[in-house]
Amino acid sequence: MAQRVGIEVSLACAEAVKLARTDVVSAYPITPQTHIVxxxxxxxxxxxxxADFIPVESEHSAMSACIGSVAAGxxxxxxxxxxxxxxxxEMLFIASxxxxxxxxxxxxxxxxxxxxxxxxxxxxxxxxDIGWVQTFAENGQEVVDLTLHAFKVAExxxxxxxxxxxxxxxxxxxxxxxxxxxxxxDVDAYLPPFKxxxxxxxxxxxxxxxxxxxxxxxxxxxxxTVALENAYAVVTEHFEGLRKQFGRAYKPVETYKSEDAxxxxxxxxxLGQTCMSAVDEMRAAxxxxxxxxxxxxxxxxAGDFIDAVKGARQIIVCDRAIxxxxxxxxxxxxxxxxxxxxxxxxxxVSNPIIGLGGRDVTRQFFKDIYAQAVKDAASGKPMATEIxxxxx
Amino acid sequence: MxxxxxxxxxxxxxxxSVPEAGSAAAYNTxxxxxxxxPFTQRESCIKCGLCYIMCPDICYHPDxxxxxxxxxxxxxxxxxxxxxxxxxxxxxxWKDEKEEEEYGSACGD
Amino acid sequence: MSRTAEAIKNIEKISPRTVPLFEGVCxxxxxxxxxxxxxxxxxAVKAAGPNTIAVSATxxxxxxxxxxxxxxxxxxxIHVAFENAAAVAAGVEAGRKILYEKGGIKEKxxxxxxxxxxxxxxxxxxxxSGALERGHNLTYICLDNEAYMNTxxxxxxxxxxxxxxxxxxxxxxxxxxxxxxxxxxxxxxxxNIPYVAxxxxxxxxxxxxxxxxxxxxxxxxxxxxxAPCPTGWRCAPELSIETSRLAxxxxxxxxxxxxxxxxxISRDVAKPIPVADYLKTQRRFSHLxxxxxxxxxERTDKEWARLQALVRATNPA
Amino acid sequence: MIEVRFHGRGGQGAVTxxxxxxxxxxxxxxxxxxxxxxxxxxxxxxxxAYLRISPDPIRLREEIYNPQVVVVxxxxxxxxPAIKAGLGEDxxxxxxxxxxLDRIKQECAFPGRIARVDANSIAQQELGVPITNTTMIxxxxxxxxxLVEIESLRHPLEExxxxxxSKNLKALQRAFNETII
Numbered sequence: 001m002a003q004r005v006g007i008e009v010s011l012a013c014a015e016a017v018k019l020a021r022t023d024v025v026s027a028y029p030i031t032p033q034t035h036i037v038x039x040x041x042x043x044x045x046x047x048x049x050x051a052d053f054i055p056v057e058s059e060h061s062a063m064s065a066c067i068g069s070v071a072a073g074x075x076x077x078x079x080x081x082x083x084x085x086x087x088x089x090e091m092l093f094i095a096s097x098x099x100x101x102x103x104x105x106x107x108x109x110x111x112x113x114x115x116x117x118x119x120x121x122x123x124x125x126x127x128x129d130i131g132w133v134q135t136f137a138e139n140g141q142e143v144v145d146l147t148l149h150a151f152k153v154a155e156x157x158x159x160x161x162x163x164x165x166x167x168x169x170x171x172x173x174x175x176x177x178x179x180x181x182x183x184x185x186d187v188d189a190y191l192p193p194f195k196x197x198x199x200x201x202x203x204x205x206x207x208x209x210x211x212x213x214x215x216x217x218x219x220x221x222x223x224x225t226v227a228l229e230n231a232y233a234v235v236t237e238h239f240e241g242l243r244k245q246f247g248r249a250y251k252p253v254e255t256y257k258s259e260d261a262x263x264x265x266x267x268x269x270x271l272g273q274t275c276m277s278a279v280d281e282m283r284a285a286x287x288x289x290x291x292x293x294x295x296x297x298x299x300x301x302a303g304d305f306i307d308a309v310k311g312a313r314q315i316i317v318c319d320r321a322i323x324x325x326x327x328x329x330x331x332x333x334x335x336x337x338x339x340x341x342x343x344x345x346x347x348x349v350s351n352p353i354i355g356l357g358g359r360d361v362t363r364q365f366f367k368d369i370y371a372q373a374v375k376d377a378a379s380g381k382p383m384a385t386e387i388x389x390x391x392x
Numbered sequence: 393m394x395x396x397x398x399x400x401x402x403x404x405x406x407x408x409s410v411p412e413a414g415s416a417a418a419y420n421t422x423x424x425x426x427x428x429x430p431f432t433q434r435e436s437c438i439k440c441g442l443c444y445i446m447c448p449d450i451c452y453h454p455d456x457x458x459x460x461x462x463x464x465x466x467x468x469x470x471x472x473x474x475x476x477x478x479x480x481x482x483x484x485x486w487k488d489e490k491e492e493e494e495y496g497s498a499c500g501d
Numbered sequence: 502m503s504r505t506a507e508a509i510k511n512i513e514k515i516s517p518r519t520v521p522l523f524e525g526v527c528x529x530x531x532x533x534x535x536x537x538x539x540x541x542x543x544x545a546v547k548a549a550g551p552n553t554i555a556v557s558a559t560x561x562x563x564x565x566x567x568x569x570x571x572x573x574x575x576x577x578x579i580h581v582a583f584e585n586a587a588a589v590a591a592g593v594e595a596g597r598k599i600l601y602e603k604g605g606i607k608e609k610x611x612x613x614x615x616x617x618x619x620x621x622x623x624x625x626x627x628x629x630s631g632a633l634e635r636g637h638n639l640t641y642i643c644l645d646n647e648a649y650m651n652t653x654x655x656x657x658x659x660x661x662x663x664x665x666x667x668x669x670x671x672x673x674x675x676x677x678x679x680x681x682x683x684x685x686x687x688x689x690x691x692x693n694i695p696y697v698a699x700x701x702x703x704x705x706x707x708x709x710x711x712x713x714x715x716x717x718x719x720x721x722x723x724x725x726x727x728a729p730c731p732t733g734w735r736c737a738p739e740l741s742i743e744t745s746r747l748a749x750x751x752x753x754x755x756x757x758x759x760x761x762x763x764x765x766i767s768r769d770v771a772k773p774i775p776v777a778d779y780l781k782t783q784r785r786f787s788h789l790x791x792x793x794x795x796x797x798x799e800r801t802d803k804e805w806a807r808l809q810a811l812v813r814a815t816n817p818a
Numbered sequence: 819m820i821e822v823r824f825h826g827r828g829g830q831g832a833v834t835x836x837x838x839x840x841x842x843x844x845x846x847x848x849x850x851x852x853x854x855x856x857x858x859x860x861x862x863x864x865x866x867a868y869l870r871i872s873p874d875p876i877r878l879r880e881e882i883y884n885p886q887v888v889v890v891x892x893x894x895x896x897x898x899p900a901i902k903a904g905l906g907e908d909x910x911x912x913x914x915x916x917x918x919l920d921r922i923k924q925e926c927a928f929p930g931r932i933a934r935v936d937a938n939s940i941a942q943q944e945l946g947v948p949i950t951n952t953t954m955i956x957x958x959x960x961x962x963x964x965l966v967e968i969e970s971l972r973h974p975l976e977e978x979x980x981x982x983x984s985k986n987l988k989a990l991q992r993a994f995n996e997t998i999i
Binding site for chain 1: 837840841843844845849850851852853854856857858875876877878879880881883974
């Protein structure tokens with residue numbers, strides 16, 4: 001029987017990678033991802049994980065080696081953060097275009113400059129369009145479960161796409177908390193061995209990564225895009241698998257006290273946890289607030305999201321990244337575009353940008369944002385995106 | 393409408409791969425050649441095989457009919473002339489394409 | 502005898518009469534007329550044989566062999582990007598190694614990496630260094646045509662002194678490339694890997710046997726191949742192979758091997774031709790004056806002497 | 819839920835203190851989270867570590883601003899005003915000091931409850947080094963009865979310190995006995 005143990009979230013992530021019987025780990029250290037790969041190196045060094053650990057010389061090579069490794073047929077994991085993820089940028093698109101199911105844990109951190117090692121989502125938001133399945137974990141348990149889920153989804157022949165699990169740097173990665181680590185036999189039952197659809201095999205030579213001219217590039221991108229869209233059904237199917245195997249239920253979009261809520265916070269990642277605590281206190285003070293937490297970011301679960309917010313008169317989309325010069329921050333823009341597509345125009349959308357570069361987001365801050373947003377809506381102020389908590 | 397693609401996106405091999413090895417063999421590079429082609433005078437040939445190994449376009453193959461000699465393939469030859477330059481016996485010479493109706497004779501039988 | 506010397510001494514040697522008929526790259530590729538690079542590539546894959554996986558960097562060889570829906574490759578092949586062929590190959594090697602150990606793969610395979618001079622000496626140098634240092638069991642072959650030919654003859658750090666390119670054009674105030682060619686083989690050797698060699702397609706038997714030796718070597722190997730480009734060098738296509746011969750015979754591109762740190766010259770050019778005879782075959786050098794040609798000759802002599810000194814220093818009498 | 823803040827210096831093991839307590843609490847079936855003040859840890863620099871323990875799952879991810887308990891691992895930090903930040907007058911200050919309680923009260927100008935132990939002497943005697951992080955856990959447990967059982971620390975200490983676990987446990991036990999409140 002799986003035990004609930006105290007363990008640092010990074011180590012728990014590495015343990016999940018071990019339980020997945022990963023063949024190759026290729027990674028370059030960067031704060032706050034380091035504990036994940038250090039622990040994996042240790043597990044390999046101790047023979048607890050029968051894998052090849054490639055201590056590459058850069059993140060660019062980390063992802064390049066992952067691509068090579070999956071193309072060779074090996075179950076492959078990497079992890080990175082911020083500048084490292086940015087250095088991988090070019091490779092991330094190629095991994096998905098080649099349909100190679102790499103799994104990556106991203107310890108979310110701010111992008112330089114100024115140099116900042118602390119948490120926000122600017123690293124992954126700069127990689128929105130890489131064509132990967134992308135999930136956000138809210139706590140350590142989710143990190144473990146979503147890591148196993150990531151392999152399951154990525155390697156599913158109906159998907160065959162790389163998958164990233166996002167976890168807030170420090171706020172999750174460096175916290176020791178209570179986590180249930182699954183038993184090996186349950187993981188084996190959930191996650192069978194990797195059966196790649198095509199590999200580099202001298203017995204059946206094929207060419208991977210060819211030149212695609214104007215006469216085929218559009219079709220290639222269409223095929224890849226449809227594959228990611230179709231991944232939604234597989235993601236939910238394997239969430240259900242998690243529930244059956246491990247007893248923990250997950251949905252692409254989670255709600256909290258949203259049924260009768262008039263104003264909903266929209267969060268991703270660990271922010272949702274503090275936000276729920278804030279909502280509890282706001283409810284006690286008579287405010288009809290709720291939370292909608294987006295767990296699946298790509299493909300975006302449009303239907304689930306609409307279902308979750310349709311009863312609200314106002315939503316507060318909390319972004320942890322800026323899209324300079326754009327009409328909204330990344331998550332805000334996504335949601336406004338979705339509401340427009342669905343001809344929903346009776347929801348006032350506030351889009352505060354909060355928690356940049358490790359700036360702590362407290363319950364009080366959520367209450368302040370709420371008060372401001374409600375005031376804006378009441379006064380008929382045009383909907384806007386605003387960086388909050390800036391010292392003037 | 394914009395120009396159409398080569399084929400349906402639904403027929404694209406996974407990740408735009410090419411599952412069939414060596415399929416470029418169907419591609420004619422012989423029409424890159426202009427006006428002349430290399431002709432082996434077998435009476436001078438010493439069967440050294442340098443034409444075979446030095447040809448960047450893989451146009452020479454062992455002659456199944458005459459051991460030690462090599463046949464030339466008009467379908468691929470781009471007419472670079474390396475075989476002519478590298479032949480130690482000057483056994484390969486340029487010939488005007490107009491002179492030869494049949495490339496089969498280019499292997500000098 | 503060193504470990505590598507022991508490992509490579511019994512390879513099945515290729516002779517002029519036993520050139521393998523296997524073609525890893527087929528006809529129908531889109532290489533330029535007289536491409537010396539694809540000639541060398543073909544020789545290398547012949548030597549390696551069908552049980553080989555090839556990894557290519559972006560560049561001429563990748564473009565000419567893989568326009569969808571066709572491929573010229575008869576062996577499993579992967580291309581990912583320009584600067585990372587060594588890292589991709591490292592992943593392929595690591596993946597296959599662990600699968601072999603776990604029983605998922607029954608047979609080992611050779612891993613050959615192909616990149617041009619830009620993908621090796623410039624943008625891919627870091628990935629190359631990483632792969633060599635980590636000791637992956639693969640052979641990295643730099644097909645050096647001394648500039649970015651695929652994009653239109655821009656200079657690289659492997660472009661020789663005095664060559665005119667589109668980004669180091671000769672003009673009234675410039676002789677063209679003003680820096681000396683980066684010596685990547687020496688950089689590879691500085692990683693203390695088991696096997697480093699240089700080769701040229703004019704000496705095809707030497708080239709093919711070096712590929713075989715590199716594959717037999719235990720660990721990472723590097724071969725720097727001189728790959729003439731008639732298009733970029735402005736020489737006649739039929740002189741492509743000849744140009745590599747002249748480069749060797751003028752000592753401007755010496756052929757040598759470094760086996761476990763021990764240097765040996767593969768082709769001892771006792772009576773070298775003047776470098777001027779090499780330079781004059783290519784219009785990329787046609788603007789050079791005697792003074793510059795003399796500089797190149799001096800440099801060539803000095804480098805040859807340095808190579809001889811390395812041979813002496815690493816071969817105890 | 820109880821919230822604790824530790825003050826120490828890089829290398830003194832304040833983070834380890836909070837982690838060991840979290841592990842002990844979780845092994846008792848409680849919920850806990852332990853985390854450092856996020857950022858690069860530099861040997862010698864003052865730093866803080868945080869601990870939450872609760873009978874229910876912990877959802878809060880904000881930093882700890884109003885701890886009920888502050889533990890000062892380094893005696894030289896007792897007079898540092900940072901240790902009182904957010905600590906209410908009904909809070910508890912657990913300090914490593916050789917001074918008597920009245921003097922400590924003056925030094926840190928804290929009107930609430932103070933617990934003190936001479937952790938340096940205990941650690942020096944029991945461990946041979948003046949590293950007081952495990953010793954101070956004993957003082958904290960004395961001042962906060964029921965936070966976790968001392969016995970629950972045995973396993974986390976063994977995991978962390980191996981053969982030296984029993985020495986650490988003894989130092990902790992002594993501190994528990996010698997703490998004055």
